[in-house]
Amino acid sequence: MELYRKVEKKAKRESMSSAAIIREAVAQYLEKEGEKEIDWENDPIFKLVGIIKDGPTDLSVNHDYYLYGMKKKKKHQRCQK
Template sequence: MRRKQIYLDEANERALKRLAARTGRSEASLIREALQRYLAPGRGDHQDDPLERLIGLVADETGPDDVAEEHDHYLYGVPKERV
């Protein structure tokens, strides 16, 4: 294991101390467990963004392949910039 130092605000420190006392576990073990859960596989940054979770949901091989460039055309009917 590697030693790390962190800063906690007073509210988090009090909550951590209470949890450690209530569970009989060390503060360090609680922090390690929280980090393991936060960094768990499948919990990438895109998980927090509902729009990014939509990417790749629909496999439409017959659809247009220029949606990224011409999104205004497909969303709002604006004439395509490239012909």
């Protein structure tokens, strides 16, 4: 309710409709979000992909085992070769 009152107050002060104030705010928000897109090509972590040639073949399934020593999971039927 407080947010609604603030929008109404701003709309009145600027001689605009509440809908116009909301559209403007959403447009500004989306513009800022677009600026935050990640440049994967230059991301230092992304550049690490493929750096390790040998290692466990079940790492994606058993990462908890390798990181924390938890019980290993069985590979899914489709993942077995």
